[in-house]
Amino acid sequence: xxxxxxxxxxxxxxxxxxxxxxxxxxxxxxxxxxxxxxxxxxxxxxxxxxxxxxxxxxxxxxxxxxxxxxxxxxxxxxxxxxxxxxxxxxxxxxxxxxxxxxxxxxxxxxxxxxxxxxxxxxxxxxxxxxxxxxxxxxxxxxxxxxxxxxxxxxxxxxxxxxxxxxxxxxxxxxxxxxxxxxxxxxxxxxxxxxxxxxxxxxxxxxxxxxxxxxxxxxxxxxxxxxxxxxxxxxxxxxxxxxxxxxxxxxxxxxxxxxxxxxxxxxxxxxxxxxxxxxxxxxxxxxxxxxxxxxxxxxxxxxxxxxxxxxxxxxxxxxxxxxxxxxxxxxxxxxxxxxxxxxxxxxxxxxxxxxxxxxxxxxxxxxxxxxxxxxxxxxxxxxxxxxxxxxxxxxxxxxxxxxxxxxxxxxxxxxxxxxxxxxxxxxxxxxxxxxxxxxxxxxxxxxxxxxxxxxxxxxxxxxxxxxxxxxxxxxxxxxxxxxxxxxxxxxxxxxxxxxxxxxxxxxxxxxxxxxxxxxxxxxxxxxxxxxxxxxxxxxxxxxxxxxxxxxxxxxxxxxxxxxxxxxxxxxxxxxxxxxxxxxxxxxxxxxxxxxxxxxxxxxxxxxxxxxxxxxxxxxxxxxxxxxxxxxxxxxxxxxxxxxxxxxxxxxxxxxxxxxxxxxxxxxxxxxxxxx
Numbered sequence: 001x002x003x004x005x006x007x008x009x010x011x012x013x014x015x016x017x018x019x020x021x022x023x024x025x026x027x028x029x030x031x032x033x034x035x036x037x038x039x040x041x042x043x044x045x046x047x048x049x050x051x052x053x054x055x056x057x058x059x060x061x062x063x064x065x066x067x068x069x070x071x072x073x074x075x076x077x078x079x080x081x082x083x084x085x086x087x088x089x090x091x092x093x094x095x096x097x098x099x100x101x102x103x104x105x106x107x108x109x110x111x112x113x114x115x116x117x118x119x120x121x122x123x124x125x126x127x128x129x130x131x132x133x134x135x136x137x138x139x140x141x142x143x144x145x146x147x148x149x150x151x152x153x154x155x156x157x158x159x160x161x162x163x164x165x166x167x168x169x170x171x172x173x174x175x176x177x178x179x180x181x182x183x184x185x186x187x188x189x190x191x192x193x194x195x196x197x198x199x200x201x202x203x204x205x206x207x208x209x210x211x212x213x214x215x216x217x218x219x220x221x222x223x224x225x226x227x228x229x230x231x232x233x234x235x236x237x238x239x240x241x242x243x244x245x246x247x248x249x250x251x252x253x254x255x256x257x258x259x260x261x262x263x264x265x266x267x268x269x270x271x272x273x274x275x276x277x278x279x280x281x282x283x284x285x286x287x288x289x290x291x292x293x294x295x296x297x298x299x300x301x302x303x304x305x306x307x308x309x310x311x312x313x314x315x316x317x318x319x320x321x322x323x324x325x326x327x328x329x330x331x332x333x334x335x336x337x338x339x340x341x342x343x344x345x346x347x348x349x350x351x352x353x354x355x356x357x358x359x360x361x362x363x364x365x366x367x368x369x370x371x372x373x374x375x376x377x378x379x380x381x382x383x384x385x386x387x388x389x390x391x392x393x394x395x396x397x398x399x400x401x402x403x404x405x406x407x408x409x410x411x412x413x414x415x416x417x418x419x420x421x422x423x424x425x426x427x428x429x430x431x432x433x434x435x436x437x438x439x440x441x442x443x444x445x446x447x448x449x450x451x452x453x454x455x456x457x458x459x460x461x462x463x464x465x466x467x468x469x470x471x472x473x474x475x476x477x478x479x480x481x482x483x484x485x486x487x488x489x490x491x492x493x494x495x496x497x498x499x500x501x502x503x504x505x506x507x508x509x510x511x512x513x514x515x516x517x518x519x520x521x522x523x524x525x526x527x528x529x530x531x532x533x534x535x536x537x538x539x540x541x542x543x544x545x546x547x548x549x550x551x552x553x554x555x556x557x558x559x560x561x562x563x564x565x566x567x568x569x570x571x572x573x574x575x576x577x578x579x580x581x582x583x584x585x586x587x588x589x590x591x592x593x594x595x596x597x598x599x600x601x602x603x604x605x606x607x608x609x610x611x612x613x614x615x616x617x618x619x620x621x622x623x624x625x626x627x628x629x630x631x632x633x634x635x636x637x638x639x640x641x642x643x644x645x646x647x648x649x650x651x652x653x654x655x656x657x658x659x660x661x662x663x664x665x666x667x668x669x670x671x672x673x674x
Contacts, residue, residue: 004056005089008038008070010046011082011101013171017048018072018081018104024054025069026088028062029125035071046081065090066128068098071109080105080166085624086112099389101623103166111135115627117392119493120505135388136505143384145516148412151438153370153378154517161410168384168405200595204585208565208598219560222658227567230341233352234313234321237285239660241554241561241568242363243471246313246321247458249284250277256284256310257332258325265342266324268316276314280465283313283321287358289366289439291330296429296571298419304427307576311355319467326351328576335578346583353588354576357427357569360562363554364426365433366440369416372551374437375449376401376672377408378517379543386509392493393506393540395625396486399616400547403673425593425600427571445525449542451479451550471553474649474663478549478618481641481665483541488634489626490537497532506530510539548618552668559609563602569593570601608674618642618668642666 006024010017022045026033038054039045045052068086083100090096098112111131123129142165146157158164202208209224226232237246252258260273267276276282290308297303312325322341328351329336339351380401387394416422416433423429428436447453455461455472463473494500501507507529514526530536562568574591577583593601616622619639626632642665653659661667 002058002061002091004033004058004091005053006038006056007051007053007087007089008046009051009084009086010048011084012049013082014048015080016082017050018046018079019044019077020075020079020081021073022046022081023071023073024056024086025071026056026058026062026065027067027069027127028065029127030063031058031060033058033062065096066114066125067131068112069109070100070104070112071107072104073107078106083110097624097627099623099625099627101625105166113390115624116390117395117493117626117628117631118390119392119499119503121499121502132388132390136386139388140385143381145381147519149434149438151441152434153374153441154381154519155374155377155412156381156405156409158409160413161406164406164409168403170403170406170410202589202592202595202598204589205566217560219658220563223561223564223567227564228349228352230322230352231320233323233356236356236359236561237283237313237321238466238469239471241557242359242367243469243553244367244454245285245287245359245362246283246460247285248280248460249282249312250280250459252277252312253284253286253310255330255332256312256325256327256338258312258338262338262340263312263314263324266314266322266340280459281315283315285311285313285355285359287311287355287362288330289436290358290361293428293435293439294430294432296423296427296432298423298430302573304429304571304573305575306361306427306432306572307354307358309351309355309358309576315466323352323355326355328354337578337580339580343580344583346585346588347577347580350577350583350588350591353566353569353592354572356567357572360568360570361426361428361432361436365428365436368551368554369411369433370437370440371444371449372546372554373404373408373411373672376404376543376547376551378513379547380404382509382512382517386512387505389625391505392489392626393509396489396540397543398625399621399623399670400544402616402671403612404547404671407673421600421604425570425597425604427569429571441521442523445523446527446542447525449546450538451475451545470660471663474645474660475549475553477645478642478663478665478668479541479545481638481645482545482549482618483537484641485634485638486540486544487537488637489631490533490540492628492630492634494533494536500530500533500536506536547671548668549663551672553662555674556609556611556667557662558605562605565593565598565601568605570604571597610674611669612673615673616670618665618670620670 004026022038023035024038025035033056036056065088068088070083072081081104083104085100086098088096097115099115100110100112102110104110113128120132123132144157145154148155161169237243263273271279287308290306293306295304295306307328308330309326309328311323313321314324315321324341326339327336339348341348383394383397383401414420422433448457460466460469460472510527510530514520514528518524518526530539569592571593572591574587619642621635646664646666649661649664653661
């Protein structure tokens with residue numbers, strides 16, 4: 001008799017253990033063992049966090065061990081079991097690792113490959129080829145595409161979080177109950193008393209400070225003190241929550257008829273406006289996407305208002321970005337005055353508030369929801385459908401799609417659905433947010449997801465011309481570190497371009513993203529196939545960077561920048577002014593969100609800015625899907641490079657009154673989880 005030592009590790013999550021019967025079958029190139037019950041009499045097997053070992057006797061020579069089949073059968077009450085891994089010590093003394101890291105639900109089984117990643121063209125054994133194909137067939141039936149809204153990226157075919165496959169659900173659904181979390185946030189912030197005065201206006205700008213009865217930090221205090229200043233207004237286009245819109249302006253658009261005489265008092269180089277444009281000192285933010293989007297008017301809201309402003313910005317001799325002209329409409333004319341810093345105080349302040357409110361709408365719906373959450377989910381679904389667990393790209397990407405489908409499903413269930421939380425406080429609630437995503441999808445391209453290209457497209461890549469653009473500078477470093485890591489891993493398996501071209505699974509993955517996820521959009525530029533190793537590396541870098549760094553950059557600063565409501569109004573209750581000289585403090589207070597919507601807004605940005613419990617940050621890969629030493633060495637190199645970036649950012653930020661830490665690697669989660 002040949003004796004195999006089988007070691008089984010159970011997960012550490014709540015309810016990971018099981019009392020059900022667990023059976024194992026060892027499959028070799030020559031034979032397979034009998035189905036064997038793993039059981040120790042008088043001993044509780046498969047408890048949460050346990051690592052149990054068993055002897056499996058086999059009468060015949062199995063040959064090379066290639067598969068392990070784990071089966072779970074009901075004992076007295078059905079429960080789920082999370083298996084981390086199985087290791088087998090063969091009679092010859094060889095240790096073979098079989099990563100699992102998945103749930104076994106009901107009377108189900110799972111077939112595991114050993115931990116060495118393999119491309120499909122490298123599998124020669126008929127058993128493993130058949131198992132590879134069977135795994136994908138099951139996955140495609142389990143992970144199905146669905147159009148949640150016309151014109152959106154395709155999402156998962158599940159209406160509720162509990163309908164998702166168990167492997168991609170949150171460990172505890174209670175952790176992602178938006179209604180519960182926002183209610184708790186409001187209670188934690190001690191603002192629940194305002195909920196009883198839902199449509200009661202504030203009396204003065206200073207009254208907004210009364211919301212902060214408990215949680216305030218130095219960043220928020222600095223914003224509260226300086227938000228009216230033009231330099232603070234301009235700084236946010238570089239390093240605030242939405243640092244992706246500002247672009248260099250070389251020629252004024254016809255729809256913004258600004259003249260030199262209008263802005264000459266704001267220019268400090270003794271140059272004309274035309275000369276400043278040629279010198280590269282003029283920048284623009286255009287909120288054209290908001291044109292024609294329906295403003296919120298649900299049963300819970302009186303009529304709200306939106307604008308589609310154009311903001312002209314100037315880099316002065318102090319290298320500060322300041323606004324020099326604001327038009328609150330896309331159509332010039334007598335009803336669309338161009339507001340200037342030289343105007344009356346409240347006219348200029350109200351115009352800036354309108355820009356900040358418009359920026360908030362684009363940030364939440366396009367920059368955050370569409371370009372990180374929905375895009376990451378699209379990549380995740382295609383990955384599950386087209387890549388088996390043994391594929392190196394599956395192993396690489398899995399940590400970076402962790403809980404993403406779950407958080408998006410929960411958002412569609414409670415947050416952005418009809419009558420959801422989004423409708424309670426946001427100017428684009430009640431359907432406007434859907435229109436905004438649909439419009440943004442018409443201009444979304446693959447190249448705009450490549451960080452260096454996105455910066456270059458806006459002509460913001462020159463450090464000397466635009467210093468202190470920390471989003472750009474830190475983003476470059478994290479992008480390059482991520483790309484280097486992806487390259488190190490992929491070059492282990494793809495020795496040349498022909499290996500990429502011959503990988504039918506990776507080509508199917510890319511095709512699924514383009515044809516189904518992006519609904520075969522002609523303009524999007526998502527590749528239909530990958531022809532080189534360099535193309536594969538860039539493609540995977542986009543996926544990892546979008547899910548980790550890009551999401552962190554536009555998500556975790558929300559409480560810092562958006563909790564001071566006049567700096568980021570989620571809605572406006574009066575229409576944008578169509579002439580100068582009418583703005584007063586009273587009009588501003590009547591335009592800004594009322595007490596109830598302010599409370600919902602504050603609770604939302606606080607909850608969205610919190611990390612998940614037991615968050616995994618960039619470079620942390622506790623689940624060992626890869627077993628090869630070369631990959632583990634690449635991971636360690638990645639972690640060291642990220643640690644160096646983190647340390648340099650910490651040193652830089654020690655001297656800053658308002659540190660920029662959103663792209664500090666030790667604060668970047670691996671995936672979109674909130």
